[in-house]
Amino acid sequence: MQLLLSWRRNPPGQILSWTLRGCSQVMFQNNPTCGLLFFIAIFLAAFQAGMPQIAWGCLLATVIATITAALQATDRAGLAQGLYGYNACLLGVALPTFLAPGPLMWCSIVFWSLLSPGITVALNRWLAPGPLPALTAPFVLASWVTLLGSYHFNALPPAHLPPPELPLARVFTDIPSLPGDLLREFLSGVSQVFLADNALSGTLILLGLAISSPRAMGYALLGAALALSIAWGLQAEPASLREGLYAFSAVLTAVALGSAFPVPGKSALPRCLAGILSTVLVQGAFNTLLAPFGIPSLTMPFVSVTWCYLLSAPGSEPTKERDCV
Amino acid sequence: MQLLLSWRRNPPGQILSWTLRGCSQVMFQNNPTCGLLFFIAIFLAAFQAGMPQIAWGCLLATVIATITAALQATDRAGLAQGLYGYNACLLGVALPTFLAPGPLMWCSIVFWSLLSPGITVALNRWLAPGPLPALTAPFVLASWVTLLGSYHFNALPPAHLPPPELPLARVFTDIPSLPGDLLREFLSGVSQVFLADNALSGTLILLGLAISSPRAMGYALLGAALALSIAWGLQAEPASLREGLYAFSAVLTAVALGSAFPVPGKSALPRCLAGILSTVLVQGAFNTLLAPFGIPSLTMPFVSVTWCYLLSAPGSEPTKERDCV
Amino acid sequence: MQLLLSWRRNPPGQILSWTLRGCSQVMFQNNPTCGLLFFIAIFLAAFQAGMPQIAWGCLLATVIATITAALQATDRAGLAQGLYGYNACLLGVALPTFLAPGPLMWCSIVFWSLLSPGITVALNRWLAPGPLPALTAPFVLASWVTLLGSYHFNALPPAHLPPPELPLARVFTDIPSLPGDLLREFLSGVSQVFLADNALSGTLILLGLAISSPRAMGYALLGAALALSIAWGLQAEPASLREGLYAFSAVLTAVALGSAFPVPGKSALPRCLAGILSTVLVQGAFNTLLAPFGIPSLTMPFVSVTWCYLLSAPGSEPTKERDCV
Numbered sequence: 001m002q003l004l005l006s007w008r009r010n011p012p013g014q015i016l017s018w019t020l021r022g023c024s025q026v027m028f029q030n031n032p033t034c035g036l037l038f039f040i041a042i043f044l045a046a047f048q049a050g051m052p053q054i055a056w057g058c059l060l061a062t063v064i065a066t067i068t069a070a071l072q073a074t075d076r077a078g079l080a081q082g083l084y085g086y087n088a089c090l091l092g093v094a095l096p097t098f099l100a101p102g103p104l105m106w107c108s109i110v111f112w113s114l115l116s117p118g119i120t121v122a123l124n125r126w127l128a129p130g131p132l133p134a135l136t137a138p139f140v141l142a143s144w145v146t147l148l149g150s151y152h153f154n155a156l157p158p159a160h161l162p163p164p165e166l167p168l169a170r171v172f173t174d175i176p177s178l179p180g181d182l183l184r185e186f187l188s189g190v191s192q193v194f195l196a197d198n199a200l201s202g203t204l205i206l207l208g209l210a211i212s213s214p215r216a217m218g219y220a221l222l223g224a225a226l227a228l229s230i231a232w233g234l235q236a237e238p239a240s241l242r243e244g245l246y247a248f249s250a251v252l253t254a255v256a257l258g259s260a261f262p263v264p265g266k267s268a269l270p271r272c273l274a275g276i277l278s279t280v281l282v283q284g285a286f287n288t289l290l291a292p293f294g295i296p297s298l299t300m301p302f303v304s305v306t307w308c309y310l311l312s313a314p315g316s317e318p319t320k321e322r323d324c325v
Numbered sequence: 326m327q328l329l330l331s332w333r334r335n336p337p338g339q340i341l342s343w344t345l346r347g348c349s350q351v352m353f354q355n356n357p358t359c360g361l362l363f364f365i366a367i368f369l370a371a372f373q374a375g376m377p378q379i380a381w382g383c384l385l386a387t388v389i390a391t392i393t394a395a396l397q398a399t400d401r402a403g404l405a406q407g408l409y410g411y412n413a414c415l416l417g418v419a420l421p422t423f424l425a426p427g428p429l430m431w432c433s434i435v436f437w438s439l440l441s442p443g444i445t446v447a448l449n450r451w452l453a454p455g456p457l458p459a460l461t462a463p464f465v466l467a468s469w470v471t472l473l474g475s476y477h478f479n480a481l482p483p484a485h486l487p488p489p490e491l492p493l494a495r496v497f498t499d500i501p502s503l504p505g506d507l508l509r510e511f512l513s514g515v516s517q518v519f520l521a522d523n524a525l526s527g528t529l530i531l532l533g534l535a536i537s538s539p540r541a542m543g544y545a546l547l548g549a550a551l552a553l554s555i556a557w558g559l560q561a562e563p564a565s566l567r568e569g570l571y572a573f574s575a576v577l578t579a580v581a582l583g584s585a586f587p588v589p590g591k592s593a594l595p596r597c598l599a600g601i602l603s604t605v606l607v608q609g610a611f612n613t614l615l616a617p618f619g620i621p622s623l624t625m626p627f628v629s630v631t632w633c634y635l636l637s638a639p640g641s642e643p644t645k646e647r648d649c650v
Numbered sequence: 651m652q653l654l655l656s657w658r659r660n661p662p663g664q665i666l667s668w669t670l671r672g673c674s675q676v677m678f679q680n681n682p683t684c685g686l687l688f689f690i691a692i693f694l695a696a697f698q699a700g701m702p703q704i705a706w707g708c709l710l711a712t713v714i715a716t717i718t719a720a721l722q723a724t725d726r727a728g729l730a731q732g733l734y735g736y737n738a739c740l741l742g743v744a745l746p747t748f749l750a751p752g753p754l755m756w757c758s759i760v761f762w763s764l765l766s767p768g769i770t771v772a773l774n775r776w777l778a779p780g781p782l783p784a785l786t787a788p789f790v791l792a793s794w795v796t797l798l799g800s801y802h803f804n805a806l807p808p809a810h811l812p813p814p815e816l817p818l819a820r821v822f823t824d825i826p827s828l829p830g831d832l833l834r835e836f837l838s839g840v841s842q843v844f845l846a847d848n849a850l851s852g853t854l855i856l857l858g859l860a861i862s863s864p865r866a867m868g869y870a871l872l873g874a875a876l877a878l879s880i881a882w883g884l885q886a887e888p889a890s891l892r893e894g895l896y897a898f899s900a901v902l903t904a905v906a907l908g909s910a911f912p913v914p915g916k917s918a919l920p921r922c923l924a925g926i927l928s929t930v931l932v933q934g935a936f937n938t939l940l941a942p943f944g945i946p947s948l949t950m951p952f953v954s955v956t957w958c959y960l961l962s963a964p965g966s967e968p969t970k971e972r973d974c975v
Contacts, residue, residue, distance in 0.1 A: 104559065108606075115599065122636035149609030151492040154560035164491040164617075166814040167801045167944055234754065235804035274765065281758075284799030292617045292814075292942045294492055311772035429884065433931075440924065447961035474934030476817040479885035489816040489942075617942045619817055 018066045022085015023058075026136070026193065027205070027220070027252070028260035029212040030081045037208030038194070042093065044204070045196030053096040057109050058194075061092025064113035072117060087139040088116040090194070094143045094298065097195050099150055100159035108156065112142045132307050135256070136299045147295045164294035172237050181242070182228070189224040189247025193299075197243045209255075216259040223247070223254025223276050230280045240287075249302035250279040256306045263313045271309060279305045343391045347410015348383075351461070352518065352530070352545070352577070353585035354537040355406045362533030363519070367418065369529065370521035378421040379520075382434050386417025389438035397442060412464040413441040415519070419468045419623065422520050424475055425484035433481065437467045457632050460581070461624045472620045489619035497562050506567070507553075514549040514572025518624075522568045534580075541584040548572070548579025548601050555605045565612075574627035575604040581631045588638045596634060604630045668716045672735015673708075676786070676843065677855070677870070677902070678910035679862040680731045687858030688844070692743065694854070695846035703746040707759050708844075711742025714763035722767060737789040738766040743845050744793045744948065749800055750809035758806065762792045782957050785906070786949045797945045814944035822887050831892070832878070839874040839897025843949075847893045859905075866909040873897070873904025873926050880930045890937075899952035900929040906956045913963045921959060929955045 020035030029035070039059065046055035065088030069079045078084060091112050099105045116138060123134040123141075150158045187202030194201070209217035227250030231241055240246060258272040279301050286297035345360030354360070364384065371380035390413030394404045403409060416437050424430045441463060448459040448466075475483040512527030519526070534542035552575030556566055565571060583597040604626050611622035670685030679685070689709065696705035715738030719729045728734060741762050749755045766788060773784040773791075800808040837852030844851070859867035877900030881891055890896060908922040929951050936947035 111602065115603070118637040119633065122633050125636050145607055145610040148492075148611075148613040149606050151494045151613045152561055152609040154497055156559060158494050161494075164493070166491070166816070166942055167798075168814070169801045169808050169811075172804055234799075234806060236802055277761065278765070281799050282795055284802040285795040286798075288798040288801045288943060292491055293613060308769065308772050311775050312768040436927065440928070443962040444958065447958050450961050470932055470935040473817075473936075473938040474884075474931050476819045476938045477886055477934040479822055481884060483819050486819075489818070491816070617816055618938060 015063065015066055015070065018070070018079060018082055019062050019085060021080075021082030022062050022066055023082070023089050024208065024212060025082040025086035026089055027209060027216065028255055029209065029216065031208075031212035034208040034212035035082070037204050037211070041191065041198075041201035041204035041208070042194050042196065045191060045194070045198035045201040048198060048200075049196070051096065053101045053105075054093055054195075057096040057106075058089055058092035060106075061088040061109050061113040061116075062086075064088065064110060065116040068114050069117040074121070084117040084120060087120055087134075087136060087142075088113040090136060090139040090299070091116065091142055093195050094139070095146060098147055098158060098160050098296070100157050102155070102157075104153075104156045108146050112146070116142070132310055133261075135303045135306060136252075137303050140298045140300045140303065143298055144295055148293060151294065158294070161294050162291075162296065164292055167288040167291045170237075172235065185242055185244060186224050186228055186247070187244075188242070189228060189244030190220060190251055192244040192248035193251055202244075213259060216255050219254040219258035219272060220251050222258070222272070223251040226250065226254075226273065226276045227280050230277055234280070234284070236284065246280055246283055249283055249297075249299055249305075250276045252299060252302040253279045253305050256302070257309055261306075261310060266313075271313065275305055275309050278308075340388065340391055340395065343395070343404060343407055344387050344410060346405070346407030347387050347391055348407070348414050349533065349537060350407040350411035351414055352534060352541065353580055354534065354541065356533075356537035359533040359537035360407070362529050362536070366516065366523075366526035366529035366533070367519050367521065370516060370519070370523035370526040373523060373525075374521070376421065378426045378430075379418055382421040382431075383414055383417035383519075385431075386413040386434050386438040386441075387411075389413065389435060390441040393439050394442040399446070409442040409445060412445055412459075412461060412467075413438040415461060415464040415624070416441065416467055418520050419464070420471060423472055423483060423485050423621070425482045427480070427482075429478075429481045433471050437471070441467070457635055458586075460628045460631060461577075462628050465623045465625045465628065468623055469620055473618060476619065483619070486619050487616075487621065489617055492613040492616045495562075497560065510567055510569060511549050511553055511572070512569075513567070514553060514569035515545060515576055517569040517573035518576055527569075538584060541580050544579040544583035544597060545576050547583070547597070548576040551575065551579075551598070551601045552605050555602055559605070559609070561609065571605055571608055574608055574622075574624055574630075575601045577624060577627040578604045578630050581627070582634055586631075586635060591638075596638065600630055600634050603633075665713065665716055665720065668720070668729060668732055669712050669735060671730070671732030672712050672716055673732070673739050674858065674862060675732040675736035676739055677859060677866065678905055679859065679866065681858075681862035684858040684862035685732070687854050687861070691841065691848075691851035691854035691858070692844050692846065695841060695844070695848035695851040698848060698850075699846070701746065703751045703755075704743055704845075707746040707756075708739055708742035710756075711738040711759050711763040711766075712736075714738065714760060715766040718764050719767040724771070734767040734770060737770055737784075737786060737792075738763040740786060740789040740844070740949070741766065741793055744789070745796060747845050748797055748808060748810050748946070750807045752805070752807075754803075754806045758796050762796070766792070782960055783911075785953045785956060786902075787953050790948045790950050790953065793948055794945055798943060801944065808944070811944050812941075812946065814942055817938040817941045820887075822885065835892055835894060836874050836878055836897070837894075838892070839878060839894035840870060840901055842894040842898035843901055852894075863909060866905050869904040869908035869922060870901050872908070872922070873901040876900065876904075876923070876926045877930050880927055881933075884930070884934070886934065896930055896933055899933055899947075899949055899955075900926045902949060902952040903929040903955050906952070907959055911956075911960060916963075921963065925955055925959050928958075 017032050020032035021030055023038045024031050024035035042058050043055040046052055062085045066085045069084035092109055095105060095109050119138040119142060120134050123138055147161060150156050184199045187199035188197050190202035190205050191198045206217055209220055224247045227247045231246035236246055253275045254272055257275045258268045262268045282301040282305050286301050290297055342357050345357035346355050348363045349356050349360035367383050368380040371377055387410045391410045394409035417434055420430060420434055444463040444467060445459050448463055472486060475481050509524045512524035513522050515527035515530050516523045531542055534545055549572045552572045556571035561571055578600045579597055582600045583593045587593045607626040607630050611626050615622055667682050670682035671680050673688045674681050674685035692708050693705040696702055712735045716735045719734035742759055745755060745759050769788040769792060770784050773788055797811060800806050834849045837849035838847050840852035840855050841848045856867055859870055874897045877897045881896035886896055903925045904922055907925045908918045912918045932951040932955050936951050940947055
């Protein structure tokens with residue numbers, strides 16, 4: 001009720017707050033300052049990469065999804081925590097990253113942002129009454145549909161998608177990175193949560209996490225460092241390692257299992273370590289599985305591993321706030 | 326009870342009525358006249374295309390599935406509405422369309438028709454207690470299994486399946502169709518619900534719908550026209566457009582969201598429009614996703630989009646009659 | 651309680667008994683002698699094929715998973731029946747069969763064996779409250795992840811995986827096997843349950859079944875013989891037929907539907923026959939579906955068909971012992 005009143009008194013301020021919180025929810029935070037730092041990180045990476053459409057797409061999508069959820073008004077509590085913004089936020093980054101800019105790319109962003117709260121509700125309801133939240137699955141599904149479709153629609157063409165190819169067991173002969181580059185790779189792994197390969201962005205993201213929850217930042221650090229080490233040990237493709245592509249899903253798994261969905265009365269660390277290791281293996285599996293279709297795995301390795309761990313832990317019913325309706 | 330009595334008094338008449346209703350249920354109708362017109366449309370298209378096995382396969386499959394469900398006698402109400410016939414009806418069209426005729430093709434039709442009521446029950450139970458009906462998923466799954474298997478069984482060879490290939494972002498340079506052809510493409514889009522590319526069949530199908538439910542026909546018209554426009558706007562492959570391949574799933578989505586599963590107290594139109602647009606995008610995605618396997622998407626775009634919309638709409642619990650057991 | 655006491659009194663003996671039962675549960679038995687014969691069959695086939703790592707991997711994985719489940723102590727009843735051992739048992743066979751031996755292959759076996767009870771719990775909870783047990787799905791999923799990942803990890807390379815390729819409708823011209831070979835193929839079909847192509851192993855497995863449950867052995871015989879006949883009739887690839895690759899999933903389906911999960915008060919035979927036929931068709935479908943990814947279908951045809959039949963049969967709630975939590 002109070003929410004409704006404050007929304008009536010100051011709609012732009014409310015939308016701004018919910019939008020920032022929506023961005024921070026990508027990493028399970030409910031903190032406008034954290035969201036602001038994430039947005040700065042996204043804008044910085046996008047402009048440095050010469051692709052400003054990524055930054056604007058992200059902002060546009062998060063605002064539209066937040067307003068749509070506000071107008072539907074079915075789940076005020078979730079709305080105020082930004083739970084209807086984070087999927088659109090990532091979608092607004094992903095489509096301009098992989099598709100050629102053009103009117104229909106912008107239309108796709110608007111369309112999916114309008115649908116995004118509804119897809120989140122649908123998925124949450126599909127997963128109920130189990131203990132599973134939708135996580136970033138709505139983002140992944142909507143992005144996959146659009147990216148897969150882009151191969152068939154000339155007005156919405158792919159620009160930076162990996163070419164479809166059959167998997168091949170290659171022996172990687174690239175020069176592995178020097179120890180001096182490790183910090184850069186590590187920070188890129190964090191920034192890849194928002195599909196960017198930018199060490200400064202990664203630093204800002206960690207800073208945002210530190211402001212909102214030092215514990216979450218600790219687990220993010222652990223996830224990035226451990227995933228990088230494991231992928232090195234498994235001798236994954238050096239180029240993917242350098243761009244942080246083996247780290248970002250593990251960062252999300254680490255924060256999810258370690259900080260966002262802890263099992264009451266149990267140490268989160270062993271599950272978190274196993275979760276990080278599983279995520280790296282599942283990332284490799286998704287790389288093979290998606291190769292013939294020419295689309296990236298996005299955060300699906302994180303989603304599938306986290307669902308499995310949440311299902312296996314008795315009593316780890318996650319915060320009901322993430323369930324809606 | 327009354328049903329059981331009438332079935333004992335006049336079995337052939339009952340089976341005929343249920344079979345016709347089963348055919349009409351492909352488009353969510355429960356009307357023998359409508360079903361009769363659908364059958365005429367199927368026979369017309371099949372004989373004009375020089376493939377009479379499609380018409381006979383369809384009739385055979387619908388009759389067998391109806392009799393099987395009648396003998397199992399677990400869900401009399403669903404049986405009398407034709408809910409155990411429509412999946413077999415479509416399967417009986419699909420297998421002769423894509424496979425070479427031969428003894429084992431006919432055996433497959435009989436086999437899956439016998440199983441069809443059981444698969445429908447299994448899927449409905451899998452989807453329960455959620456608000457989701459099986460729709461045409463049993464047809465899609467059984468057909469996919471048979472078509473995928475045909476690549477490995479010499480006695481059941483594929484005849485008209487698309488060759489397996491990796492997706493490729495092509496620039497379509499075909500001459501787009503003249504405005505004069507638009508009506509033909511539009512009617513083909515309707516007839517593709519039964520996998521036919523035949524304007525006269527499309528007209529008969531619309532006529533059948535008009536007899537059973539003018540509202541359903543209106544939504545079918547809307548679905549075909551809008552899907553065609555959207556696919557043109559997205560610059561999809563002209564050949565697919567001309568054959569109506571981007572329209573038929575949208576026709577089904579439109580009738581489902583607009584007429585069969587309305588949300589009480591709400592206008593169905595906005596959802597329906599969004600559903601049609603989603604279906605065209607999802608159709609493009611399935612085209613890419615299935616390319617390496619050499620099988621068509623059948624009605625899966627309709628099924629997945631409709632499930633998502635039914636899940637997202639609070640209070641849109643669909644008619645319980647579609648749930649069985 | 652009594653279990654806990656006996657475990658405290660004689661841990662090695664308990665672990666041995668639970669491990670043997672775990673192996674026998676691959677074919678739904680709860681019998682240490684049967685498990686011992688299965689292990690002998692596995693060792694025999696592995697050493698005869700010159701790949702002893704398969705035998706040791708299988709033993710190691712079953713023991714680790716059993717001890718892990720014993721230490722977690724959440725489902726004593728399931729543990730004592732070996733329900734936390736069979737998935738790891740199969741995984742311990744599969745990874746050394748398809749991957750090159752090396753330190754990381756052994757690490758993968760240990761890792762997944764440690765997780766295996768948790769994955770089984772997660773899947774059982776995902777399938778609840780429906781009537782579905784996890785069957786061997788945890789084994790299939792964990793193996794698929796590792797095998798798919800092996801294409802991207804140089805330190806965990808594939809050795810005997812089928813090369814990824816697009817499906818192709820080939821006409822098989824190999825010389826079909828002579829009648830004298832039929833018994834050998836038949837027994838190989840049984841031994842392929844443990845991924846071996848060894849008639850003597852198949853005999854030992856049947857002997858193990860006979861000791862535990864003559865009824866189960868009868869259904870296994872029926873499954874192997876009928877699947878072989880059906881696949882011959884469908885003219886499947888002769889090489890796959892000879893190695894028993896069309897029989898092993900059908901053997902498992904036959905034992906599951908005929909002996910492990912009977913519908914009370916109904917003859918199991920018709921369902922079992924339909925299930926065997928479905929499994930052969932689904933096997934062909936999976937062969938096409940997995941061809942582009944270069945991984946084998948393992949026991950997924952059995953799992954998917956059995957789930958479908960268990961869902962469709964009213965009142966076939968399987969033994970609650972298989973549910974955990």
